[in-house]
Structure formats: structure tokens, C-alpha cells
Amino acid sequence: MNITHALGELGATPDAIREEHRRDLDERGYTLLPGIIDTAWLEDLRTHFEELCQREGPGAGIEVHQEKGTRRLSDLVNKGAVFDRVYTHPQVLACIHHVIGRDFKLSSLNARDALPGEGLQGLHADWGADYDGQFHVCNSVWLLDDFNRDNGCTRLVPGSHKKPHPSNALNDTSAPHPDEEYVIAPAGSVAVFNSHTWHGGTMNTSSGLQRRALHCYYTAREHRQQLDQRAYLRYETFKRIAPAARYILDVDVE
Numbered sequence: 001m002n003i004t005h006a007l008g009e010l011g012a013t014p015d016a017i018r019e020e021h022r023r024d025l026d027e028r029g030y031t032l033l034p035g036i037i038d039t040a041w042l043e044d045l046r047t048h049f050e051e052l053c054q055r056e057g058p059g060a061g062i063e064v065h066q067e068k069g070t071r072r073l074s075d076l077v078n079k080g081a082v083f084d085r086v087y088t089h090p091q092v093l094a095c096i097h098h099v100i101g102r103d104f105k106l107s108s109l110n111a112r113d114a115l116p117g118e119g120l121q122g123l124h125a126d127w128g129a130d131y132d133g134q135f136h137v138c139n140s141v142w143l144l145d146d147f148n149r150d151n152g153c154t155r156l157v158p159g160s161h162k163k164p165h166p167s168n169a170l171n172d173t174s175a176p177h178p179d180e181e182y183v184i185a186p187a188g189s190v191a192v193f194n195s196h197t198w199h200g201g202t203m204n205t206s207s208g209l210q211r212r213a214l215h216c217y218y219t220a221r222e223h224r225q226q227l228d229q230r231a232y233l234r235y236e237t238f239k240r241i242a243p244a245a246r247y248i249l250d251v252d253v254e
Ligand SMILES: O=C(O)CCC(=O)C(=O)O
Pocket: 112, 121, 141, 152, 153, 154, 155, 199, 200, 201, 202, 213
């Protein structure tokens, strides 16, 4: 198996990405794919989100990251077959391949919901260094609720993916940026962003709206994963998923 074979098996061929999305990713560093999650799948994802938060309680998210004022979950690859179609989605994988431009793998599959009055993050990039001529990481935010200006939608600065890291470029990463744009879209959409693009969650200023989202995050294959998928892989996941999915997780021992 190699990346071309795996992507072919999963239907993520170069024609799975439309020209406008390719252009957005190249020029703006992100694009929005509407209608990726159908109604039944969305309901199932929401149900799993709630059940896992309930079951894991204060430990939820611990495998990767916990954040004050948010509900977070981690290692979703191993927490239900409903997530199998997330990290293997053809259109999203085609976008990820377009950005990274070489062999890649899943870094982590997590979830995040900013609670009312919380959720503001400084502008950051998921790659910790200045742009060096190639892209190493690419993320996708899967909207389980409508995202609007009030409920803590993601902000992004278009075109910043080739700029120095925000911590080297900005005096105050928490301040509003004059060029920032917001992911305002209905539940079921997926925002794919080159995660060298400056981005962050905004504050949920609503009086009680949720803004649950999955973060399906990929890295060039030569780098370490945010969550070591081999170490966390459960036997039931291994048995259930196809060889191409195992390639995306990088869990096969050669
Ligand atoms: O959930 C979001 O809107 C963005 C989250 C994010 O960038 C992060 O947690 O690093």
C-alpha cells in the first residue's frame, strides 16, 4: 500500500476536489465543503458526542488536550464505527492531499465544543514554525451544529499560510485581526484548512447555543502524530477497518 493506492481505494482521486476548492486552498489557505454530513450521520455523530462526554466526564479529551471552558474528546478513531467515515472521506482527503502534496497520515481525530462565555483562542497555526516552502499539516473542522458569529465559530486569516508563525508576527494573538474571516456555515459542512493558516476558536457569546465540531487533523507522513495511532489502536477498530483506512492511520507494521 502507498498513498496513491490508499487514496484510490477510498475514492480520493484528484477529480474528487473541485477547482474552486483547490484555488481557495492555494490562495486563501482554507475552503468550505457544504453538505458533507447527511442528516442521519449527523444525528449519529451528535449522539456519540454526547454519550462520550457523559461517559468520560472530567477525563474527556485527556489523550490529546483538555481546555478550560470547552468540552473536548480525543481518540475518536477508537470510539465508534460512526467515525470511520470521517477520517477516510474522499473529498476531504483529496483536499488534504492537495495541501500537503506528499505522503500523509492522520495525526488525530478529536472534538471540541466551546461553552457559552468561553472558547476564545489566540490566533495560532498547528505547525510550530515559520513557513519553510512546504506544508506539513492540514486540518478539517466538521460542523455538528450550525456555526454563526455568536456561538464560537472558527476564525481564520486568509492568505496567512505562507506568513511567519503568528507568535512571531503578531503582538497580541488574542486580539481581533483586521483581515480575519469566520466559518459561518450550516451543520454538516466541513471547513478544510491548511493548518499553517492563522486560526482559532472565537468566544461563544450566545446564551446557550452549542457549537460542537470534530477536528480531523493530518500530517505529512514523516512527522509524529499528535496521537500515536499505533499505541491507541483497539483490536475492534483494527478488525473493522479496510487496509486503506489502516494506511491513513499508519497502524500497519511493515
Ligand atoms: O474549534 C475551533 O474552532 C478551532 C480549534 C483550534 O484551532 C484548536 O483547538 O487548536
